[in-house]
Amino acid sequence: MLLIKNLRKTFQNGTKALNGVNLKINPGEFVTILGPSGSGKTTLLRSINGLENIDNGEIVFNNRKIDDNYLFYVQKKTGMVFQEFNLINNLSSINNVLSGLLNSSSKFLSMLYLFTREQKLQALQSLETVGLLDKAYSRTDQLSGGQRQRVGIARAIIKKPILLLADEPVASLDPKASNLILSLLKKICKEFNITIICNLHQVELAIKFSDRIVGLLDGAIIFDSQTKNIDINYVQNIYREENAGLTF
Ligand SMILES: Nc1ncnc2c1ncn2[C@@H]1O[C@H](COP(=O)(O)OP(=O)(O)OP(=O)(O)O)[C@@H](O)[C@H]1O
Ligand SMILES: [Mg+2]
Structure with missing residues (x-):
């Protein structure tokens, strides 16, 4: 490949x-x-x-x-996962995961509310894959390091x-x-x-x-x-x- x-x-x-x-x-x-x-x-x-x-x-x-x-x-x-997670900490897990659908995070904040229902379901599915569905609406700065990295992985896999x-x-x-x-x-x-x-x-x-x-x-x-x-x-x-x- x-x-x-x-x-x-x-x-x-x-x-x-x-x-x-x-x-x-x-x-x-x-x-x-x-x-x-x-x-x-x-x-x-x-x-x-x-x-x-x-x-x-x-x-x-x-x-x-x-x-x-x-x-x-x-x-x-191609998805990427980083040592320092690179999450937007004042946002929820699901919004961080949704950011994986965009090309750059600068455009992200303005587009935050434009995701479709379908995309939100996709984000929840990615969070389920990493075992973090129950933290979907928690801010990522309230999660442990391991949980944050799981959000990072969910963000990487949402775009398949x-x-x-x-x-x-x-x-x-x-x-x-x-x-x-x-x-x-x-x-x-x-x-x-x-x-x-x-x-x-x-x-x-x-x-x-x-x-x-x-x-x-x-x-x-x-x-x-x-x-x-x-x-x-x-x-x-x-x-x-x-x-x-x-x-x-
Ligand atoms: N932007 C840069 N400008 C100049 N030199 C750089 C830059 N990025 C990396 N290097 C140099 O290139 C070499 C390889 O760096 P790289 O970051 O790829 O190593 P690494 O194996 O990932 O190290 P680590 O395990 O510390 O993350 C190093 O000598 C580093 O100093
Ligand atoms: Mg390195």
Whole structure:
């Protein structure tokens, strides 16, 4: 469903964030990207849905190369989940979920009351999927971190994406909530056949929930393996500072 070829990204200040990434993601896969801070995980996700301009290489989404004309469709079909949830905190859960139907949140406030009954039902359905129907009319700043992330997921799935990009979705959550969020993402992946690429720092969670794990270091892929074939000690090596820069 996604083919990334020789992807390179250098920021204006000269930082080389991605140094020739090649990656093929199959439909319905739950792929985790593991890698230390600064390895390029966020840049990779943001490049896929056009939030970063790439200098070199190409990204093929459902058999078509992404260009300016195709990007709108790609963004429509791609949901995003963030570490800090990115909710509008003084709004209810249902209104936050409805915002997932719009292209930008700046237009959102003025359009808040223009959603159809059908769209509101869709939002309630998304909240039901994440187990939060009873909080539909609660303000999101009155919810726990785990509940807020569930609203974030409901907002991402309301537009029925075929790809979900999750950038460290559990980084600000405790272990129990982290497990819950990742089980939920896995359920969404398998039940709705939504392909998921998830950036994580926790090796154990990656092994527990993903089909496949990709290791990123200094903007390059250093391993790419089905989870069942992975050796935990080997994976943990990428977090050992003394190994930074070495080829595995
Ligand atoms: N807007 C930017 N301008 C300049 N450099 C940037 C920018 N965004 C990221 N970088 C640099 O690009 C490299 C990759 O950053 P990125 O945020 O993709 O890493 P990451 O793996 O997501 O890290 P973390 O685990 O801390 O979130 C880093 O060296 C970072 O400093
Ligand atoms: Mg990041």
